[in-house]
Amino acid sequence: MTVGRFNELIHAPNRLQICAVLAGVEAAEFSTLRELLDVSDSVLSKHIKVLQDAGYVTVRKPAQGPRTTWVELTPLGRDELAAHLAELRRIADQASPVKPA
Secondary structure (H helix, E strand, C coil): CCCCCCCHHHHCHHHHHHHHHHHCCCCEEHHHHHHHHCCCHHHHHHHHHHHHHCCCEEEECCCCCCCCCEEEECHHHHHHHHHHHHHHHHHHHHCCCCCCC
16 A cells, blocks of 8 residues: 655646656657647646656657657656555545535
């Protein structure tokens, strides 16, 4: 069972969505992520750079062939995402339904 731990770096909406998409695949093309998030290249690049600097994603650009940029969640990134989601679930479970007056 994953221990919950709130991660402010991942929690930013675009970064959380990037990590969530990458968790379901081996790697994703930059252009696919851009379309899914509906953001500009520069906005996506900025968020990927933050995640990359933290060691949560890797970015690969093939030396030959199509100039496709691939983004992949690292094992550390997967662990941090799982811990963050566990903490969000714990927080949500504390919410009690609002009783009508």
